[in-house]
Amino acid sequence: MRLAPAPTASRRFAQGLLALAALVLVTGGGGGRPAFADTLDDAVNGLASGSGEKISAAVKQLATLDDPRAIPALDALCDDRLRAGADGRAWIFDSHTHDLKDPLTGAPAPAGARPAKEVELDNDIRREAQPVLAQLQLASPDKSVRLAAAEELSKAGSDDAAVMLHKAYDKEKDKGVHDALALAVARLDIQSKDPAARLAAVQLIHKSGNDAMLGELQRLLSVGADGQPQEPDAQVRAEAKEALNAVMSRRRIITAVGSVIYGVSLASVLLFAALGLAITFGLLGVINMAHGEMLMLGAYATYAVQTFFQNHLAGAFQYYLVAAVPVAFIVTFAVGVVLERLVIRHLYNRPLETLLATWGISLILIQTVRLIFGAQNVAVANPDWLAGGVELAHGLVLPYNRIGVVVFVVAVSAAVWVLLYRTRLGLNVRAITQNRNMAACVGIPTKRLDAWMFGLGSGIAGLGGVALSQLGNVGPELGQSYIIDSFMVVVLGGVGRLAGAIVSALGLGVINKLIEPAAGAVMGKIVVLGFIILFIQRRPQGLFAIKGRSEA
Amino acid sequence: MRERLLQFHGRRGWLLLAVAAAVLIVLVPVLNSLPKSFPLSVPDYLIPLLGKFLCYGIMAIAMDLVWGYTGILSLGHALFFALGGYGMGMYLMRRMAGEGVYRSNLPDFMVFLDWKQLPWYWHGFQHFGFAVVMLLLVPGLLALVFGWFAFRSRIKGVYLSIVTQALTFAAMLLFFQNDTGFGGNNGLTDFKHLLGRSLQSPSTKMALYVASAVALVLTYLLCRFVVTSKLGRVLTAIRDAELKTRFCGYESTHYKVFVWTLSAMLCALAGALYVPQVGIINPSEMQPSNSIELAIWVAVGGRGTLIGPVLGALLLNGAKSYLTAAFPSAWLYVLGGIFVLVTLFLPRGVLGLLTTVRKRKAAGAPRAAEVERPEAPAEHAGTPEKATVSP
Numbered sequence: 001m002r003l004a005p006a007p008t009a010s011r012r013f014a015q016g017l018l019a020l021a022a023l024v025l026v027t028g029g030g031g032g033r034p035a036f037a038d039t040l041d042d043a044v045n046g047l048a049s050g051s052g053e054k055i056s057a058a059v060k061q062l063a064t065l066d067d068p069r070a071i072p073a074l075d076a077l078c079d080d081r082l083r084a085g086a087d088g089r090a091w092i093f094d095s096h097t098h099d100l101k102d103p104l105t106g107a108p109a110p111a112g113a114r115p116a117k118e119v120e121l122d123n124d125i126r127r128e129a130q131p132v133l134a135q136l137q138l139a140s141p142d143k144s145v146r147l148a149a150a151e152e153l154s155k156a157g158s159d160d161a162a163v164m165l166h167k168a169y170d171k172e173k174d175k176g177v178h179d180a181l182a183l184a185v186a187r188l189d190i191q192s193k194d195p196a197a198r199l200a201a202v203q204l205i206h207k208s209g210n211d212a213m214l215g216e217l218q219r220l221l222s223v224g225a226d227g228q229p230q231e232p233d234a235q236v237r238a239e240a241k242e243a244l245n246a247v248m249s250r251r252r253i254i255t256a257v258g259s260v261i262y263g264v265s266l267a268s269v270l271l272f273a274a275l276g277l278a279i280t281f282g283l284l285g286v287i288n289m290a291h292g293e294m295l296m297l298g299a300y301a302t303y304a305v306q307t308f309f310q311n312h313l314a315g316a317f318q319y320y321l322v323a324a325v326p327v328a329f330i331v332t333f334a335v336g337v338v339l340e341r342l343v344i345r346h347l348y349n350r351p352l353e354t355l356l357a358t359w360g361i362s363l364i365l366i367q368t369v370r371l372i373f374g375a376q377n378v379a380v381a382n383p384d385w386l387a388g389g390v391e392l393a394h395g396l397v398l399p400y401n402r403i404g405v406v407v408f409v410v411a412v413s414a415a416v417w418v419l420l421y422r423t424r425l426g427l428n429v430r431a432i433t434q435n436r437n438m439a440a441c442v443g444i445p446t447k448r449l450d451a452w453m454f455g456l457g458s459g460i461a462g463l464g465g466v467a468l469s470q471l472g473n474v475g476p477e478l479g480q481s482y483i484i485d486s487f488m489v490v491v492l493g494g495v496g497r498l499a500g501a502i503v504s505a506l507g508l509g510v511i512n513k514l515i516e517p518a519a520g521a522v523m524g525k526i527v528v529l530g531f532i533i534l535f536i537q538r539r540p541q542g543l544f545a546i547k548g549r550s551e552a
Numbered sequence: 553m554r555e556r557l558l559q560f561h562g563r564r565g566w567l568l569l570a571v572a573a574a575v576l577i578v579l580v581p582v583l584n585s586l587p588k589s590f591p592l593s594v595p596d597y598l599i600p601l602l603g604k605f606l607c608y609g610i611m612a613i614a615m616d617l618v619w620g621y622t623g624i625l626s627l628g629h630a631l632f633f634a635l636g637g638y639g640m641g642m643y644l645m646r647r648m649a650g651e652g653v654y655r656s657n658l659p660d661f662m663v664f665l666d667w668k669q670l671p672w673y674w675h676g677f678q679h680f681g682f683a684v685v686m687l688l689l690v691p692g693l694l695a696l697v698f699g700w701f702a703f704r705s706r707i708k709g710v711y712l713s714i715v716t717q718a719l720t721f722a723a724m725l726l727f728f729q730n731d732t733g734f735g736g737n738n739g740l741t742d743f744k745h746l747l748g749r750s751l752q753s754p755s756t757k758m759a760l761y762v763a764s765a766v767a768l769v770l771t772y773l774l775c776r777f778v779v780t781s782k783l784g785r786v787l788t789a790i791r792d793a794e795l796k797t798r799f800c801g802y803e804s805t806h807y808k809v810f811v812w813t814l815s816a817m818l819c820a821l822a823g824a825l826y827v828p829q830v831g832i833i834n835p836s837e838m839q840p841s842n843s844i845e846l847a848i849w850v851a852v853g854g855r856g857t858l859i860g861p862v863l864g865a866l867l868l869n870g871a872k873s874y875l876t877a878a879f880p881s882a883w884l885y886v887l888g889g890i891f892v893l894v895t896l897f898l899p900r901g902v903l904g905l906l907t908t909v910r911k912r913k914a915a916g917a918p919r920a921a922e923v924e925r926p927e928a929p930a931e932h933a934g935t936p937e938k939a940t941v942s943p
Contacts (some may be wrong), residue, residue: 032621072941282562287710289844346896351710352625353895359844360891484840487714522725529722533715537705 022028040065044073044103048082048090048119055125063132063403064223068140073103074133077119078126085113090314131164138168147176150184179208190216195233197230202236214251217244225317254396259513267509268409269471271502272464273486275416276457278501283433283453286344287355290362291486292479294332294458298465299474300369301328303380318383328462336458340451348450362479370476380469405467412463417498419456429453488532508532560780569772576606576639576765581758596754603761604766605869607826611851612861613768613775614818619847620855621779623791624708628716629819630842631723632691636820636835638727639677639687641740644751644828646678648744660742680747687824688817695816699809708794720838727835732844739834757829764825768792768862771818776860778814778838788856789810844889851894854901864901876928 043065046058055077062519076082076092083093083168084102091100091109100109100116109116121129136433137149150165165188169181182204189201190213202220203326205213219238220231228277229235231237273295282287309320338359382401389399420426431439440446468478489508493500508528561569580748581903586593592603599713611633645659652660658670676682702712730736749756762902778784790804798804812847827833845868853864875883898905 287713343892343896350899352619352713352850352893353899355625355710355713355897356844356847357892358849360888360895363884363888363891367881369887371881484718488718488870491711522729526722526725529718529725533719533722536707536711536715537701 040067040070043071044088045088047073047077048084048088050084052122052125055119055121056128059125059129059132063135066136066139068136069104070105071133071136071140071145074129074136076103077121078129078133080118082119083116084119085109085116087112089113090119091116094480135164137162143174143177146172146174147180148437150177150181182208183213185211187216190220192436195236196232198233199236199239202239202243206239206246214244214247217247255517256494256514257392258396259404259517261398263510263513264506265405265471265507265509266513268406269464269468270485270489270509271413271505272408272467273461273482274489274501274505275413276460276464277406277486277490278493278498279416279460280454280457283429284344284348284450285351286348286454287351287358287487288344288454288457289355289359289483290339290365291358291458291461292481292483293362293365294336294368294461294479295465295468295482296474296479297332297335297365298328298462298477299380299469299478300373300378300465301331301462302466302469303373303378303474306380318385321383321470324466324469325463328466329459332462332465333455333459337451337455339458340454344454345447345450350478366476366480373476375476377473377475380474382470386470401470405470408463408467412460412497413502416460420498425449425452488529491536492532560776570768572864573765573769576768577762579873580765581762584758596757599754599757599761601873602632602828603757603764603829605866606761606764607822607829608846608849608865608869609768609862610764610771610822610825611819611846612853612865613771613858614815614822615850616845616853616855616858616861617775617778617811617814617818620857620861621784621791622787622808623714623794624808624812625710626716626812626815627713627847627923628720628757629815629846630722630838630840631716632695632819633823633826634723634727634833634835634837635691635694636687636823637827638734638740638823639683639690639820640827641689641743641833642674642677642734643680643683643687644743644746645740646674646683648742649678651744651777652742655829659735659740661730661738662733662741666785674733684806684824688820691820692813692817694762695813696809699812700805703808703812717840717843720843721840723897724835726840727838735834737834739832740827741832741834743828743831747801751828751831760825760829764829767821767825771821772858772862775818778811779858783810785808848887848891848894849899852890852898852901857901857903860903863903867902917924 004447039061040087043058043061046061047055049055049058059074059077062074072092073082073090079121081093081095082103083091085091085100090103091113092103093100100113101107102109134149137145140146146168148259160523165181165185169178169185172178186201186204186208189197190205192198192201198220200427202217205217217240221237221244231240247408273291276294277288277291280286280291300528303319305324305327306320309317309323313320339358343357343361344354347357386404389397389402391397418426428439428444430450431444432449436446465478468474489501489505492508493502493504511531512524512528515527519527557566575610580594580599583592583594584596584599588595607812613631615626615629618626649659650656652663654660656663658667677686684764698716699831702715707715726732726735727739728737733739743751745751746756746760748761749758779787786802786804786807789800789802790807794804823833825835848863848866850861852868854860868887871886872883875886894901902909911929
């Protein structure tokens with residue numbers, strides 16, 4: 001791939017020859033090998049020469065040779081990993097193993113190479129070497145290397161870089177890299193003095209819809225200090241205006257889609273809290289203010305399991321989450337059952353007192369966790385298979401942990417549904433919900449089921465805690481921030497309705513995130529709370545009210 | 553007249569009240585003025601603390617009016633308290649115009665935000681009278697509107713609790729915003745003087761304490777007047793059986809709105825007295841836990857007694873002041889434990905316990921365990937899905 005226009009190339013070639021001559025002198029003719037047969041080898045070794053000019057000449061030589069095999073050597077040069085061996089050759093230094101490797105073959109260095117000293121280079125050379133490296137990388141078979149190289153070149157902003165990028169752009173087959181190259185080209189061309197090039201650049205930006213160039217477009221359209229538009233050419237201006245609109249509308253769509261995705265993920269966390277509340281509130285008529293603390297306990301259980309795996313089962317660390325799910329459920333289930341037996345069962349029929357008592361319990365739980373784990377937040381690491389994300393479009397990444405949380409909540413909701421509507425236990429529970437006395441009359445063990453269901457509600461919140469631990473930090477006050485929201489979900493959805501909880505959690509989560517970009521996070525929350533307060537005025541029984549005589 | 557006064561309180565009740573008022577209003581200042589070496593002398597630093605507790609006492613009475621007597625558990629009373637406090641804070645901020653860090657006519661935080669002029673709702677607050685009227689009217693109006701809509705829609709029980717909590721939470725978020733114009737996170741602070749007197753001087757602190765004590769006694773008398781009147785009877789009837797009361801021809805909504813608004817305004821008064829004594833008002837006063845703690849003061853003291861909540865507020869806040877300093881990690885256990893134990897074993901609070909003990913002694917029957925539940929099941933009978941569990 002010959003890239004530079006003829007005059008430059010010939011000049012380079014001459015420089016290259018000079019450099020070669022110098023190299024031959026320095027390296028002693030490469031151990032008797034014919035100089036021109038090993039040009040690449042020589043040029044690479046030239047990178048490790050003592051003087052700046054020689055290094056610079058070697059870099060230019062490599063640019064002319066345009067051989068991707070030189071990439072490791074140049075890369076090492078830019079990263080300060082290149083060493084000049086005692087034998088006068090260039091070696092790549094591995095900072096982990098402290099080995100020296102041959103830059104072309106990767107073979108370990110013979111004993112004669114040591115001691116090797118660092119190649120000293122100034123920023124000028126580095127600035128020269130980087131575009132050359134990028135140029136070589138543009139031809140690399142690896143997609144991501146080509147992408148990074150395009151990025152590097154467009155930042156360099158020289159004419160040579162523009163020519164290289166154009167060539168690469170025309171040749172590129174892969175769509176993703178092609179788009180990225182288009183942008184890199186456009187970023188350079190938009191600065192060009194040629195109106196046609198600028199026009200082409202603007203059109204490219206328009207086509208790609210990428211918002212990375214928004215600032216450039218706005219600059220073209222803006223008016224300078226002298227009252228003249230920055231862009232003299234009217235056609236380019238018109239095109240830029242259109243491109244700007246296209247980019248903006250695309251950005252709006254992406255923001256909206258992103259909000260919906262984040263809304264769904266917020267909704268899934270709310271749903272975890274609300275599912276349990278819907279069960280305890282619906283079945284037992286109990287307002288459990290300590291419900292948020294069950295989320296917190298679940299998250300801390302996850303943290304404990306993670307720590308245990310780190311210390312004792314480091315090999316299976318990636319799967320700690322699989323163990324954390326049952327552990328968190330069992331812990332919170334047990335806490336829930338104990339609470340029900342000790343406190344809550346004495347307070348049925350007195351919902352206001354339950355509210356206060358469970359608030360007291362929540363304080364005790366928070367303080368206990370603080371004493372055990374400390375008041376500071378603890379970090380729960382994502383396992384590798386939940387780290388990262390899929391990029392749906394430019395600027396819209398869907399993280400795996402959020403997908404995982406949504407999948408998890410769907411699975412748990414389905415399980416709860418099956419339990420409540422497809423098992424004998426569920427039938428009994430629903431019977432109690434409808435008429436406790438009658439259910440007791442036909443032999444349903446209402447007391448025992450109360451405890452079980454309270455435990456189940458707590459256990460589901462515990463599972464929510466596992467999910468929360470994957471989204472952010474875990475602290476003793478974690479539950480407090482969710483309790484009001486989850487009550488809103490239950491109240492909005494209608495007490496004791498599974499479907500109501502799901503629909504209102506989704507609705508609240510998505511609405512919250514949709515308002516956020518326009519009004520800010522806090523205002524979004526205020527608007528939603530205000531909306532709920534108004535909504536309850538209209539429909540005190542919630543969206544999915546149970547038909548009954550309760551509205552008398 | 554005499555009859556009404558006696559119905560108001562028995563002779564012994566009046567006497568006790570007079571003694572309590574004398575202790576609060578006269579004895580404490582006298583003890584404070586004694587030389588420090590005197591064993592019973594009340595040190596200066598205790599005065600604002602006591603004043604603060606008395607403000608909590610006013611708040612507790614206000615809470616008791618709606619919860620103990622009318623059966624509405626509000627989890628939003630901290631909102632009204634904070635609004636009253638903000639009203640007073642605005643007055644104090646306006647009075648120190650030009651004395652702030654920036655020597656500007658505007659409050660410091662506005663200068664900091666680069667605001668050029670006062671927002672419209674700050675106008676007039678440099679006049680004490682206007683500020684006092686506003687700090688009572690605004691929370692009152694808010695309570696009136698909110699109460700009207702909530703009670704008209706027959707939102708009651710835990711639903712009302714949750715909605716009031718949501719309202720307070722929303723307001724807290726709003727006040728946390730800098731744009732709202734109340735100083736954001738930091739709130740209003742750095743007050744210099746009230747009615748021309750320096751807030752730092754012991755005499756002003758004493759005056760504020762006495763004002764709080766007088767306000768507490770007056771609040772008590774006002775609430776006593778309300779609950780011993782016919783209106784009070786209706787309120788109790790609403791608490792015990794709202795539907796029956798309605799069917800008897802009493803429009804329960806009106807009664808509830810009235811008592812709700814009155815309670816909110818009393819809270820605002822407490823907040824207004826509280827702010828100059830602690831020297832700061834910020835949105836964290838509205839956090840949900842404050843409203844819930846208020847409920848537990850009332851529950852500890854004894855609901856439906858008026859004097860109980862004051863005792864509860866003094867007791868719990870005294871314990872809090874002591875324990876958070878002496879055993880910081882134990883306080884939440886104590887508070888949490890009180891929440892659980894009081895609701896489980898002392899549904900009528902300390903005062904209820906005393907009454908029971910006295911009655912038992914009088915009757916000479918050691919096993920006359922009489923535990924009255926302040927909330928009749930009728931309140932929940934309306935919802936069949938939460939039908940009563942047979943004990």
